[in-house]
Amino acid sequence: MKARPEAVVPAAAGALLLAASLFPIYWMVASSLTPESRLFESRPLLPTAVTFEHYRALFDERDFLVPIRNSLLVSGLTTIVAVPVAALCAYALARLRMRGKGLLLAFVLAVSMFPQISIVPPLYLILRELRLLNTYPGLVLPYLTFSMPLAIWLLTGFFRQLPRDLEEAAMLDGATRMRTLRDVVLPLAAPGVASTAILTFLYCWNEFLFALSFTLGPDRYTVPVAIMLFRGRYQVPWGEVLAATVLATIPVALLVLACQRRIVAGLTVGATKG
Amino acid sequence: MAAITLAGLSKTYPNGHVAVRPLDLRIEDGEFLVLVGPSGCGKSTLLRLIAGLETPTGGRIVIGDVDVTAHPPQRRDLAMVFQSYALYPHMSVRDNLAYGLRVRRTDAATIAQQVGSVAEALDIEDLLDRRPAQLSGGQRQRVALGRAIVRKAKAFLLDEPLSNLDPSLRAQARAELRRLHRLLGTTVVYVTHDQEEAMTLSGRIAVMRDGALEQVAPPLEIYAAPANTFVARFIGAPAMNLLPTAVAGIEAPAGAVAGIRPQDVRVGPEGARRATVDLVEPRGPDYVLHLNLDGSNTPLLAVVSGPAPPAIGAGVFVTLPPDRLHIFDQRDGRRLGAH
Amino acid sequence: MNHRAVPIERGETRLAWLLVAPAVAVILLVSLVPIAVTAWEALHAHDLRLPWLGRPFIGAGNFMEAASDPRFGAALVHTVAFALISVPLELMLGLALAVMMHSAVRGRAFIRVSALLPWAIPTVVAALLWRFMFEAQTGILAASFQTFGLVGPAFDWFVHPLAAWVPIIAADVWKTTPFVAILLLAGLQTIDPALGEAARIDGASPAREFLTITLPLLAPALVVAAAFRMLDALRLFDLAYVITGGGPGTATEPLSLYAFIALMQRLRFGYGSALSVIVFLLTFAFALVWVRALGRSLSGARS
Numbered sequence: 001m002k003a004r005p006e007a008v009v010p011a012a013a014g015a016l017l018l019a020a021s022l023f024p025i026y027w028m029v030a031s032s033l034t035p036e037s038r039l040f041e042s043r044p045l046l047p048t049a050v051t052f053e054h055y056r057a058l059f060d061e062r063d064f065l066v067p068i069r070n071s072l073l074v075s076g077l078t079t080i081v082a083v084p085v086a087a088l089c090a091y092a093l094a095r096l097r098m099r100g101k102g103l104l105l106a107f108v109l110a111v112s113m114f115p116q117i118s119i120v121p122p123l124y125l126i127l128r129e130l131r132l133l134n135t136y137p138g139l140v141l142p143y144l145t146f147s148m149p150l151a152i153w154l155l156t157g158f159f160r161q162l163p164r165d166l167e168e169a170a171m172l173d174g175a176t177r178m179r180t181l182r183d184v185v186l187p188l189a190a191p192g193v194a195s196t197a198i199l200t201f202l203y204c205w206n207e208f209l210f211a212l213s214f215t216l217g218p219d220r221y222t223v224p225v226a227i228m229l230f231r232g233r234y235q236v237p238w239g240e241v242l243a244a245t246v247l248a249t250i251p252v253a254l255l256v257l258a259c260q261r262r263i264v265a266g267l268t269v270g271a272t273k274g
Numbered sequence: 275m276a277a278i279t280l281a282g283l284s285k286t287y288p289n290g291h292v293a294v295r296p297l298d299l300r301i302e303d304g305e306f307l308v309l310v311g312p313s314g315c316g317k318s319t320l321l322r323l324i325a326g327l328e329t330p331t332g333g334r335i336v337i338g339d340v341d342v343t344a345h346p347p348q349r350r351d352l353a354m355v356f357q358s359y360a361l362y363p364h365m366s367v368r369d370n371l372a373y374g375l376r377v378r379r380t381d382a383a384t385i386a387q388q389v390g391s392v393a394e395a396l397d398i399e400d401l402l403d404r405r406p407a408q409l410s411g412g413q414r415q416r417v418a419l420g421r422a423i424v425r426k427a428k429a430f431l432l433d434e435p436l437s438n439l440d441p442s443l444r445a446q447a448r449a450e451l452r453r454l455h456r457l458l459g460t461t462v463v464y465v466t467h468d469q470e471e472a473m474t475l476s477g478r479i480a481v482m483r484d485g486a487l488e489q490v491a492p493p494l495e496i497y498a499a500p501a502n503t504f505v506a507r508f509i510g511a512p513a514m515n516l517l518p519t520a521v522a523g524i525e526a527p528a529g530a531v532a533g534i535r536p537q538d539v540r541v542g543p544e545g546a547r548r549a550t551v552d553l554v555e556p557r558g559p560d561y562v563l564h565l566n567l568d569g570s571n572t573p574l575l576a577v578v579s580g581p582a583p584p585a586i587g588a589g590v591f592v593t594l595p596p597d598r599l600h601i602f603d604q605r606d607g608r609r610l611g612a613h
Numbered sequence: 614m615n616h617r618a619v620p621i622e623r624g625e626t627r628l629a630w631l632l633v634a635p636a637v638a639v640i641l642l643v644s645l646v647p648i649a650v651t652a653w654e655a656l657h658a659h660d661l662r663l664p665w666l667g668r669p670f671i672g673a674g675n676f677m678e679a680a681s682d683p684r685f686g687a688a689l690v691h692t693v694a695f696a697l698i699s700v701p702l703e704l705m706l707g708l709a710l711a712v713m714m715h716s717a718v719r720g721r722a723f724i725r726v727s728a729l730l731p732w733a734i735p736t737v738v739a740a741l742l743w744r745f746m747f748e749a750q751t752g753i754l755a756a757s758f759q760t761f762g763l764v765g766p767a768f769d770w771f772v773h774p775l776a777a778w779v780p781i782i783a784a785d786v787w788k789t790t791p792f793v794a795i796l797l798l799a800g801l802q803t804i805d806p807a808l809g810e811a812a813r814i815d816g817a818s819p820a821r822e823f824l825t826i827t828l829p830l831l832a833p834a835l836v837v838a839a840a841f842r843m844l845d846a847l848r849l850f851d852l853a854y855v856i857t858g859g860g861p862g863t864a865t866e867p868l869s870l871y872a873f874i875a876l877m878q879r880l881r882f883g884y885g886s887a888l889s890v891i892v893f894l895l896t897f898a899f900a901l902v903w904v905r906a907l908g909r910s911l912s913g914a915r916s
Contacts, residue, residue, distance in 0.1 A: 014713025017706065017790075018727045024787065025730060027753060028742050040749055089636035096629035097622050104633065111644045113896055115848040117869045118889035121876050122650035123643075145644045148636060168327050169360040171347040173374035173425070177628055183373075187364045206735035208851045213877060224737035228855055238745060245738040252733045260725045263733075267792065268799035329621050344620040 025249070032242040039238055054243035064244060066219060067226035073136055074211075074222060075204035078143040083197050086151030091181055093152070094159035095167065105156070112149035116209050119145060127214055134216040142210045147200045154199065157269035158192025159185065195266030198259050205252065223248045275460055276338035276428040277303040278324060283333035285319055293319040295485040296333060301429075306455050306462045310472040311482035312508070317465045320482070321431050324463060326350050337428055353422035354431040357438060359414050361406040367417050368393075368402040374425040392424045395457075412443050419454070429461035436471065448474060469509050473497070481505050499600075503533065503607035506600060512536050512562055512575050519601070521570045522594055523547075531604045536562065538598035539576035541584075545591030549574060551584050565592065648893075654886035661880035668883075675887030684863055685888065688871040692895075695778070695867060696846035699785045703842055704835065706786065707793030712823075714794065715801045728791035736788065740855035743784040747771070774864030777857050781865060784852050789845070793838045800834025801827070840903045847896050868892045 031039060033050045058064040093101055123142050124133075132138035162185060170180040186193070211222040221229065227244045230237055256263065277300065284296040294316045301307045309317040322328040324335060326347035334343045342350045353374075362370050371389045380388075393399045396416045406414055415435060422430050436444050452475060455462060466472055472479050473493045481488040481496065481504075489501035500506035500514075507513040514533045519525075522532035523546070541549075541563060552573075553564035560579040567574055574592065584590050601610040655675055659668045679685045714724050731739065746754040747770045758764045770776045804827060812822045850869040853859060859866035859874070866874075869892055876885030 013709050014717070014724075017710045017713070018724065021727050021731050021787070021791065024742055024746065025734075027746065031745065040752070085635045085639060088632040092629040092632035096625050096632070098626045098629035098633075104637070108640065110897075110900075111640055113844055113900055114644065114648060115869055115889060115892040115896060117848075117850060117872045117876075118651050118886075118893045119644065119647035120873070121654060121882050121886055121889070122647035125650075126647065141643055144639055145647075148640055148643075152636060163358070163360070165356045165358055165360040166362060168325075168347070169354065169356060169362075169421075170373070171327075172325060172350075172352060172354045173421075174348050174377040175373075176348060177625070179377065184362060202733055206733075206737075208735070208737050208854075209873075224735045227741065228737055238748075241741055242745065245741055248738050249734055252735070253730060256726055256729045256733050260722065260729055263729060264725060264795055267795050326621065346621045346624065 028242055028249070029246055032239070032246045034239070036237075036239040054239040055247075057240050058243050058247070062226075062230070062240065062244075063218075064226070064247065067221050067223045068247070070136075070220055071205055071222040071224075074139045074143065075201050077136065077140045078147050078204045079197050079200045081140065082144055082147040082151045082200055083155075083193065086148055086196070087155050087186075087193065090152050090155035090159055091185065093156045095164075095185075096177070108149045108152050112146060112153070114145075116146070120209065120213050123210075124213060133214055134220045136220075138214055139211060139220075139222070142214060143204050143207065146207075147204060150203060151196050151200055154196040154266055154269055155189075155192065158189050158196070161192070161269070162188055191262060191265065192269070194259070195262040195269070198255060198262055199266045202252065202255065202263075275303050277301060277305075278429055278461060278463070279334075279336040280320075280324070281334045281336070283320075283323060283335060284331050285316075285323055285328060286331045292485050294323065294330075297487050299480065299487065299490065301461060301463060303461055304459045306464065306475065306477040308472040308476035308479050309463065309465045309482060310467065310469055310479055310508075311488075313467060314484075315482040316485040317467075317482050318433060319485075321354075321433055321463060321465050325352055325354055325431050351425075351428045352431055353425050353427035353429070355418045355422050355433065355435045357434040359406075359418040359435075359438075361414060361417055361421070363406050366403050366405060367398065367409070370406070370417060371402075371420050371424050374421065388424050388426075392420045395423075395454075396420050411439055412447070415439060415447060416450075419451075423454070423458065427460075429463065432462065432464045434466055435464075437466070437468070444471075451475060469511070473509065479509075481508060483508075499609065501609050503531070503602050506533050506602070506609075510535055510537075512577070514600070515539070515574050516602075517572055517574070518570075521567065521572050522599060524596060524599060526601055527610070529604045530610055531602050533600040533602060534594050534598055536575040536577045538595060539574065540593040540595065541565075541576050541578050541590050542593075543591060545593040547592055548589055549592045551586055551588050551590060554583050554586060556583075563590075565590070567592065651886045651889055654882055655890045657883045659881070659883035659886075661882055671883070675884050676891070678884065679887055679891060684866075684871060685868075687863060688866050688868045691865065692847055692849060692867040692869075695782065695785075695849055696843055699782050700839060700842045700846055702782070702786050703790050703793050704839055706790045707797055707838065708831075708835075710790060710794035711797035711801055714798050728794055730791075731788050732791040734788070736851040737855050739784050739788045740852045743780045743787070744856045747780045771857060772861055774861055777861060777865045780856050781852050784856065785846070785849075789842060793842060796838045796841075797831065797834055800831050804830045836903075836906070840900070843899060843903065844896055847899060848892065868895070 030045075030047045032054055033052070034047055035049055035051045035053065038049065092098065093105060119142075127133045127138050127141070130138075132141070166184055166188070167180050170184045171177075175183060206224065207222075208224045208228070211225045212228070215221050215225060218226065218229075223244075227241060227248060230241050230244065279301075280297060280299045282296045282298060283294060284292075285294040286292050297320075309320060311317050319328060323330050326342070326345060330343065334341055336342065337350060337352070361367075362373065365373065368389060371392060372385050375385045375388065389402075390399075393402055396419060398413065398416050398420060401409060401413055401417070406417070409417065415438075418435065422432075436447050439447055448471065464475060473496075476493055478490060478492050479496050480490045483504055489496060489505045491499075491501075496505060496509050500509065503514075503516060507516070514535050516531050516533050519530050519532045522534070524532060526532065548568040549565040550568060551563055552566050555562040555564070560577050561583040563576045563578060563583065565574045565576055566572070568589075576592070602608060603610055656670060656672055657668045658666070658671045658674065660666065710728065714721070714728070717724055746752045749755065749769070755764075755768075755770060759766060759768070764776075768776075770780060808826055808830070809822055812826050813819075817825070848869055849867040850873065853865055853867050853870050854873070857865045859870050863871075868888065872885050872888035872892060874885075875881050875888055879885075
């Protein structure tokens with residue numbers, strides 16, 4: 001398709017939008033490599049002096065590996081718990097005959113609409129009773145409040161997209177529903193399951209409010225909380241904060257680069273249904 | 275191998291749509307029965323009811339001497355070939371063929387032997403290690419057939435298995451199916467909307483309309499003695515002409531209508547009455563003439579062969595042999611007899 | 614169903630409930646129970662700093678206090694105004710981006726990655742980034758505004774009650790426009806290209822084609838995107854907390870942040886719970902209205 005004149009205007013606007021999307025990220029990286037003293041001077045767009053002092057400080061003085069480990073563990077554990085449980089539920093919702101299916105889906109959707117702040121206080125009290133504050137399970141449990149509905153929603157959409165007659169063929173071949181799920185549905189839905197896992201992991205990695213409320217000390221802070229709570233004595237240590245944000249972004253960026261097709265498939269699984 | 279008996283079987287969907295009216299049908303052991311009818315007549319639903327993929331609203335299904343109405347598809351020991359073939363895309367052809375046997379815990383040696391012999395019979399041996407995506411349409415169709423055959427099920431259900439094939443391959447595939455059926459002798463229930471396929475393949479045809487069986491009989495009987503005007507016009511192309519009995523020139527009870535197939539209309543230089551040619555459709559081996567009977571302004575289709583058809587606007591002579599006339603009741607289309 | 618369930622169906626239903634049970638149990642435990650507790654707490658006076666006062670039942674007392682609480686009123690206005698400004702912005706920019714992504718022939722992967730990065734970044738990171746760019750007079754955006762003469766030389770974005778909203782809105786729009794774009798792109802891809810071609814053969818200009826064919830067919834996707842974004846915008850917390858902390862004073866404090874402060878900083882669990890319930894009701898009411906409008910617009914679009 002040759003470039004039509006009427007395609008140039010949206011193309012130019014789109015290019016502008018993309019530049020606007022990417023520039024802040026570039027600026028973040030460039031600034032993280034700029035010496036602290038020069039951070040707030042007027043600077044050219046391309047950094048002239050490059051330094052790694054902020055990154056060094058992150059690991060030597062602030063032990064930034066700890067929040068990274070915490071985020072990895074909590075996000076990973078939540079994903080590992082949420083996705084299989086959600087998959088079973090999603091298969092039932094997508095394929096099996098049961099009364100009240102619509103009600104159940106509406107219920108799942110409604111739960112995901114709760115403002116997070118609404119459930120912080122009781123969760124806080126419950127976790128305190130169970131002595132789970134400032135622990136890994138103490139974050140995984142609250143994270144299930146949004147990751148379960150999300151995973152159920154996504155997986156139901158993916159399962160529905162699979163052609164029915166493959167499962168019917170398996171049933172006529174003698175396979176039970178569960179066997180069909182294992183032998184036919186899951187292998188074919190593997191990309192969808194991957195999308196769901198990636199999106200669940202991303203949402204957990206980025207979560208802030210629960211992590212802020214249910215962790216008490218630096219040994220259990222996740223990455224967003226740790227960055228937020230950097231406090232110099234008199235001013236915000238922007239250099240280190242920016243370096244930390246870059247580090248927090250790298251895993252996300254890698255995930256996006258590697259799995260952008262899967263991510264888009266997950267985001268749009270509901271959109272193409274009738 | 276088993277006979278299939280449907281007793282009072284019906285299916286109404288929760289939204290009120292009646293897909294299958296209560297019907298009785300017995301498919302004999304080893305018979306090749308074709309379910310044919312226009313879209314929406316319920317033939318696919320009926321097939322799925324037999325398979326267990328839909329649950330009936332009423333009636334019973336008996337396979338062999340076992341009442342399977344309450345059985346899920348897994349326990350009915352039926353094999354089905356879907357219109358889309360439904361081959362497992364993530365498994366090799368060999369695994370596709372073997373799946374049903376593996377699920378039933380057949381031992382590996384028996385599986386290998388049966389898969390091998392079926393592959394040989396269908397000439398797909400060199401495809402065994404490929405994936406369905408790497409096969410052509412015709413090859414996929416044979417694998418789908420193989421998957422059904424390998425299980426030695428009590429009956430085969432085929433849902434428009436040839437409609438996704440190129441027309442040029444269809445005749446060949448039809449011959450293959452007939453050969454296989456003669457070889458295996460299994461009970462087959464075959465759904466199609468193509469009446470020509472129905473005529474050439476079947477032992478018996480079951481014509482369906484709006485969820486009910488209109489006629490169940492061997493092809494020649496359906497062709498020569500259709501039970502009503504619907505069957506008469508559905509089977510046979512071009513469709514049978516229906517004329518007022520007066521125009522057909524016969525004595526008949528009041529409220530009757532006469533039918534004659536275009537192939538039975540005699541057109542020539544002499545005959546009982548005159549007609550004008552409105553349109554000539556060449557079909558290759560023959561021609562379809564759209565005629566208009568002089569005097570009664572009645573349209574009539576006739577099929578003629580021969581080197582040169584009459585020209586448009588020409589006058590011809592037409593004879594309607596009385597022994598080729600069918601008589602139907604005008605109101606409900608019921609067959610009243612041949613003349 | 615108008616008939617007794619056949620044994621096949623009953624077996625399937627039993628299996629279905631078995632498969633659904635673990636997920637439902639988890640959701641009941643971690644979501645429904647806390648929500649119920651919050652609703653319960655909202656009806657009591659419960660101040661963790663004054664444990665000797667116990668937890669007396671005060672019915673709608675907390676809600677009445679909220680009604681006459683000027684800080685609550687301000688937070689409500691902030692929240693709704695924020696939603697009404699940022700969501701249309703995101704829809705328009707998202708639409709532009711989606712149209713461009715749709716007509717792009719090459720570099721699709723690059724476009725997708727560039728669009729996804731801002732969305733995938735933790736909100737806290739985005740917030741800190743945008744704060745940095747508006748910081749002091751020399752954050753790059755603050756400086757740019759000065760250079761172009763839009764603001765005075767000593768202008769501090771975070772001291773001015775209205776200007777402080779700009780980084781927040783900018784960060785939200787920056788972060789979620791890609792998400793909207795991807796949703797709308799999926800919608801665009803389901804539109805039959807033959808319709809546009811027919812319009813062009815009939816002589817319609819590209820603008821006319823867009824307005825009379827593309828946009829109406831995209832309406833369902835637009836409504837879905839708008840609904841999701843509104844729901845999130847009404848629950849604004851992370852960006853406000855990190856960029857301004859609700860300041861200057863309480864000028865940029867949305868409802869969720871006020872609830873958070875009441876709960877976690879002032880430890881007034883009763884009042885804070887009531888505030889959270891109000892946020893939930895607001896979101897829920899909006900969702901109801903929207904679903905009805907969505908239903909009507911979809912049946913209208915189909916006809």
